[in-house]
Amino acid sequence: MADYETHSFDVVVVGAGGAGLRAAIEASAQGARTAMVCKSLLGKAHTVMAEGGIAAALANVYPEDNWRVHFRDTMRGGKLLSNWRMAQIHAQEAPDRVLELEEWGALFDRTADGRILQRDFGGHRYARLAHVGDRTGLEMIRTLQHRAVQAGIEVFMECTITRLLADGGRIAGALGYRRESGRFVVFRASAVVLATGGVGKAYKVTSNSWEYTGDGHALALWAGADLIDMEFVQFHPTGMVWPPSVRGILVTEGVRGDGGVLRNALGERFMFRYIPEMFRAETAETEEEADRWYTDRSVGRTPDLLPRDEVARAINTEIKEDRGSPHGGVYLDIATRRDSGYITRRLPGMYHQFLELADVDITKEPMEVGPTCHYMMGGVRVDAETQASTLPGLFAAGEVAGGMHGANRLGGNSLSDLLVFGQRAGRSAAEYAGRPTAHPVVNTSEAEELVREALQPFEATGSENPYTIQQDLQECMQTMVGIIRTEDELTKAFDELAVLTERAGRVRVEGHRQYNPGWHLALDLDPLLAVSECIARAALERTESRGAQTREDYPDTDPELGKVNVVVRQRKGELVLTREPLPPIPDELLALLEDV
Amino acid sequence: MAANVVMRVWRGDAGGGEFRDYEVVAEEGEVVLDVLHRVQASQAGDLALRWNCKAGRCGSCSAEINGLPRLTCMTRMNLFPQDEPVIVAPMSTFPLIRDLVTDVSLNYETAKKVPPFVPRPREPDGTYRMQQADIDRVQEFHRCIECFLCQNVCHVIRDHEENKDAFAGPRMFIRYAELEMHPLDTNDRRELLQARAGLGMCNITKCCTEVCPERIRITDNAIIPLKERVVDVRYDPIVWLGRKIRRRKSAGQR
Numbered sequence: 001m002a003d004y005e006t007h008s009f010d011v012v013v014v015g016a017g018g019a020g021l022r023a024a025i026e027a028s029a030q031g032a033r034t035a036m037v038c039k040s041l042l043g044k045a046h047t048v049m050a051e052g053g054i055a056a057a058l059a060n061v062y063p064e065d066n067w068r069v070h071f072r073d074t075m076r077g078g079k080l081l082s083n084w085r086m087a088q089i090h091a092q093e094a095p096d097r098v099l100e101l102e103e104w105g106a107l108f109d110r111t112a113d114g115r116i117l118q119r120d121f122g123g124h125r126y127a128r129l130a131h132v133g134d135r136t137g138l139e140m141i142r143t144l145q146h147r148a149v150q151a152g153i154e155v156f157m158e159c160t161i162t163r164l165l166a167d168g169g170r171i172a173g174a175l176g177y178r179r180e181s182g183r184f185v186v187f188r189a190s191a192v193v194l195a196t197g198g199v200g201k202a203y204k205v206t207s208n209s210w211e212y213t214g215d216g217h218a219l220a221l222w223a224g225a226d227l228i229d230m231e232f233v234q235f236h237p238t239g240m241v242w243p244p245s246v247r248g249i250l251v252t253e254g255v256r257g258d259g260g261v262l263r264n265a266l267g268e269r270f271m272f273r274y275i276p277e278m279f280r281a282e283t284a285e286t287e288e289e290a291d292r293w294y295t296d297r298s299v300g301r302t303p304d305l306l307p308r309d310e311v312a313r314a315i316n317t318e319i320k321e322d323r324g325s326p327h328g329g330v331y332l333d334i335a336t337r338r339d340s341g342y343i344t345r346r347l348p349g350m351y352h353q354f355l356e357l358a359d360v361d362i363t364k365e366p367m368e369v370g371p372t373c374h375y376m377m378g379g380v381r382v383d384a385e386t387q388a389s390t391l392p393g394l395f396a397a398g399e400v401a402g403g404m405h406g407a408n409r410l411g412g413n414s415l416s417d418l419l420v421f422g423q424r425a426g427r428s429a430a431e432y433a434g435r436p437t438a439h440p441v442v443n444t445s446e447a448e449e450l451v452r453e454a455l456q457p458f459e460a461t462g463s464e465n466p467y468t469i470q471q472d473l474q475e476c477m478q479t480m481v482g483i484i485r486t487e488d489e490l491t492k493a494f495d496e497l498a499v500l501t502e503r504a505g506r507v508r509v510e511g512h513r514q515y516n517p518g519w520h521l522a523l524d525l526d527p528l529l530a531v532s533e534c535i536a537r538a539a540l541e542r543t544e545s546r547g548a549q550t551r552e553d554y555p556d557t558d559p560e561l562g563k564v565n566v567v568v569r570q571r572k573g574e575l576v577l578t579r580e581p582l583p584p585i586p587d588e589l590l591a592l593l594e595d596v
Numbered sequence: 597m598a599a600n601v602v603m604r605v606w607r608g609d610a611g612g613g614e615f616r617d618y619e620v621v622a623e624e625g626e627v628v629l630d631v632l633h634r635v636q637a638s639q640a641g642d643l644a645l646r647w648n649c650k651a652g653r654c655g656s657c658s659a660e661i662n663g664l665p666r667l668t669c670m671t672r673m674n675l676f677p678q679d680e681p682v683i684v685a686p687m688s689t690f691p692l693i694r695d696l697v698t699d700v701s702l703n704y705e706t707a708k709k710v711p712p713f714v715p716r717p718r719e720p721d722g723t724y725r726m727q728q729a730d731i732d733r734v735q736e737f738h739r740c741i742e743c744f745l746c747q748n749v750c751h752v753i754r755d756h757e758e759n760k761d762a763f764a765g766p767r768m769f770i771r772y773a774e775l776e777m778h779p780l781d782t783n784d785r786r787e788l789l790q791a792r793a794g795l796g797m798c799n800i801t802k803c804c805t806e807v808c809p810e811r812i813r814i815t816d817n818a819i820i821p822l823k824e825r826v827v828d829v830r831y832d833p834i835v836w837l838g839r840k841i842r843r844r845k846s847a848g849q850r
Contacts, residue, residue: 040646040648040656041646041656041700041704042704043654043742044648044649044654044655044656045648046648046649048648048649048653048654048741049649049651049653049654099722099723102724103715103718103724104713105713105715105775105778105780105781107726107731107734107735107738107778109728110726110727110728110731113725114723114724114725114726114727115723115725116723132735132738133735135653135739138653138738138739138741139738142738142740146707146712146713149704149707149708150712157704180693180697209647209648209649209650209654210647210648211648242625243623243624243625243626244623244624244625244626245623245625245626245627245630246625246650246651249650249651250651349653352652353651353652356652356670356672357625357627357651357670357672358625465637465641466641467636467637467638467641468637471637509641509642510640510641510642511641511642512642514609514644514693514694515644515693515694515695515697516641516642516644517636517641517642517643517644517645518636518641518642519642
C-alpha cells in the first residue's frame with residue numbers, strides 16, 4: 001500500500017526564494033489553489049543572501065536611464081546570447097516590480113528627495129540597483145514572505161521534491177519527502193512552477209548553501225523538458241578566501257560599486273590590463289579617469305566594474321601568475337577611498353562579516369578576495385512571455401530558468417529576474433491550471449516505485465558515504481569544469497562523473513528517516529550528478545570562449561556559435577545535445593546594442 | 597593551527613536523548629558549524645542540524661553553545677578553551693525534533709496573526725516619498741533574520757509553556773514595531789498588541805536584546821516605544837475618543 005500522504009492543488013510552486021514566492025503570490029491572486037514547497041524553513045532560501053540590490057531603470061539617480069539602456073547592458077553583459085525578448089521584458093517590467101515591493105512594505109534606502117536610492121554595479125551604465133545597505137535580498141524575501149502569509153498560501157516547509165510526475169506528456173504533480181519525518185508526499189497538480197535556484201553545491205568553492213543541488217534542472221531534465229546554456233556557470237569575482245572556513249562566502253559587488261578597487265600583490269590596479277574590446281569604448285583607460293567616473297558619467301567606467309566574467313577571469317590570471325595575495329586571492333580595497341562612516345552605513349554586512357569571521361577591519365585594511373561559484377545562467381528552456389517549459393504544465397522562473405542572462409549575468413539582474421519572471425510564471429501557471437481540460441492523473445504505482453528507490457540507501461549493502469561522494473564531486477567540478485576549461489579535462493571529468501554515479505548507487509546511510517541529513521544528501525546526489533554531467537557535456541559542445549565559458553583550447557569567440565544555444569535533453573535515459581538557433585532579434589532592438 | 601577538540605553534542609528526539617562526545621579536528625579560523633559539519637561527514641552522518649547561508653544572514657543555525665544562545669555559523673572556535681569540550685545543545689524553548697533541530701512552527705503561526713501592512717496612496721507622481729531619517733528605525737527592525745534566539749531566551753515563554761498562546765514574543769514585537777512605525781502604514785494594531793499579543797507581559801529584562809546577532813535594540817527601540825503607544829491609546833480618554841472619530845493615525849504621530 002502507498003506509504004505517502006496526498007495533497008491536491010491547482011499550482012504547486014517548488015522553491016520559496018524570490019521567484020517561488022513571487023510566483024505563488026501571483027498564482028494565488030489569480031484564484032489558483034496554490035502551494036509552495038521548500039527544502040528549508042520559509043524565509044531562509046538563498047535569496048536572503050543577495051546583497052547588492054535589484055537592477056531596475058527607475059532613473060532616480062540618473063534621469064537619463066531607461067529600459068532601453070538596461071536592455072542594452074544586459075544583452076552585452078550576456079555576450080549577446082540572451083533571449084532578447086526575456087531581456088526586454090525584464091528591463092521593461094523591473095521598475096514596476098520594485099515599486100510593488102515598496103507598496104508591500106519594503107523600505108529601500110532613499111535619495112535626498114525621498115525616492116528609492118540606486119547604486120552602481122558592474123556592467124550597468126547608470127547607478128541602477130535599488131538596495132537596502134548590503135542586505136537587499138533579506139528585505140525582498142521578508143516582504144514577499146509576509147505577503148504570501150497574508151494571502152494564506154499553504155507552505156510545505158522542509159519538504160524536498162525528488163521527481164515530477166507526468167500523465168501522457170503533461171505535468172500531473174510531484175513527489176517529495178518531508179525532512180522532519182522522512183514521510184513521502186504526493187502533490188497532485190495541473191501546473192508545477194520550478195523555482196529551485198541553481199547548482200552551486202557541485203563546486204568546492206561556492207557562495208551557495210546546501211540547498212543548491214540543481215533540483216529543478218534535474219527534475220525538468222528527467223521529466224523530458226529541454227535545458228539550455230548549461231555550460232555557463234558564473235563565478236563571482238569576489239568571494240572570501242581566508243580563513244579556509246569562509247572560503248567562497250560572497251563579498252558583494254557593491255563594494256566596488258561604492259568605490260572599492262582591486263589590486264594585486266604588487267599594488268597594481270590590474271583590471272586596466274584586462275579591458276576587452278567589446279567594453280573598451282565605455283571603460284576608463286587610466287586610474288585618474290576611473291576615479292573621476294564616480295562623480296562624472298561623461299568619462300569611462302572603472303574597469304573594476306566590468307561584467308563578472310571578465311573580472312573573475314582577470315583575478316584568476318593574476319593569482320595563477322603569482323601576483324596574488326598570501327592566501328591565494330587579490331586585494332579589494334575600499335578603505336582608501338571611503339571613510340569608515342560611509343563604509344559601515346553602506347556595507348554593514350561586509351563590515352561585520354570580515355571583522356567577525358576573518359579578523360579584518362575593512363574600514364582600515366583591504367579584503368582578500370577570489371572567484372567563487374555563484375550562479376547558473378543555464379536552465380530550463382522557457383517561453384519568454386509565459387515561462388512555460390517544453391513540457392506542458394511545467395513552468396520555471398528565476399535561476400532555474402535559462403535564457404535571460406545568456407553567457408553571463410550582470411549583478412543586480414538576478415533579483416529583478418526573480419520578480420519579473422516569478423510574477424509571469426505564477427500568472428501563466430494559474431491560467432494553464434484553470435483551463436477546462438481533464439485533470440491529469442498521478443500514476444500511483446510509479447510513485448510507489450519512486451518511494452522504494454528513495455529508501456534504498458537505508459538498505460544498501462554498499463559502504464559509500466554520501467558526504468565523501470559530494471566532496472569528490474566538488475573537487476572534480478572545481479578542477480576540471482571550473483573557470484578555465486579544456487577538452488582534455490572535460491573528458492576526464494566525464495569518466496570521473498561516471499565513477500561517482502556508480503559509487504552513488506552504493507551509498508549507505510545510518511540512522512532512521514527522521515531528520516537525517518545523511519539520507520537527504522544521498523538523495524541530493526542524484527540531481528547534483530545529473531546536472532554536473534549536463535554542465536560538462538554542454539561545455540565540451542561549445543567550442544569557443546564566451547562569457548562564463550572559457551576554453552583554453554578555443555580562446556576566441558566564434559561568431560557562428562554566437563547564434564546558437566546548446567540544448568540538453570534526456571531521451572531514453574541518454575543525454576542528447578543539439579545546437580539550436582537563437583530567436584532572431586528585431587532590428588530596432590539590435591540598433592540599441594550598437595549604441596555605446 | 598589545527599587542533600583536536602571535543603564537541604559534546606546533544607543527540608536525541610522528543611522521546612529523550614543524551615550528550616555525546618565527538619573528538620574532531622578544528623582548523624584555523626573555523627566556526628562551530630564547520631566543526632559540526634566535520635562530525636557529520638566523518639562520524640555521525642545522521643546528526644540533525646539546520647543551516648543555510650553560513651554567513652549570519654539567514655538565521656537557520658541557532659543553538660545553545662556552552663549555554664549561550666548563538667548562531668553556530670558566526671561563533672568562532674577560538675572563543676573556547678581548547679582543552680574543554682564545546683557543548684552544543686538545541687534551543688530549549690522549542691519542542692525538540694531531533695538532535696539540534698527544534699520545532700519553531702510556533703513563530704510561523706504567530707506571524708499569521710499580525711494584521712497586514714496597509715499603505716497610504718502614492719504621491720501624484722506615482723512614487724512614495726520618505727526621508728532616510730524617517731526610515732532608519734524601521735530598517736533596523738527589518739534586519740531581523742528570524743533566528744528566533746530572542747524567542748528562545750525570553751523567560752515569558754522559556755519558563756512558562758502556558759504563555760505561548762498569549763505572548764507573541766520579541767521577534768513578533770519587532771514585527772509589530774516595524775509596521776506601527778512604517779511611514780506608509782495606515783493600519784492600527786495597538787489594541788491587539790495589548791489584548792492578544794501580550795505586550796504587557798514583557799517586563800523589559802532585555803535578554804532578547806543581548807542575544808540578537810543583528811544587534812537590534814529590541815527592548816529599547818521596539819518594545820518600550822510600543823508599550824508607550826499602547827498606553828496612549830488605551831488609557832488617555834481624549835486620545836481614545838479622537839481616534840474613534842478619525843479612525844486613523846495622523847502623520848504627525850510618527
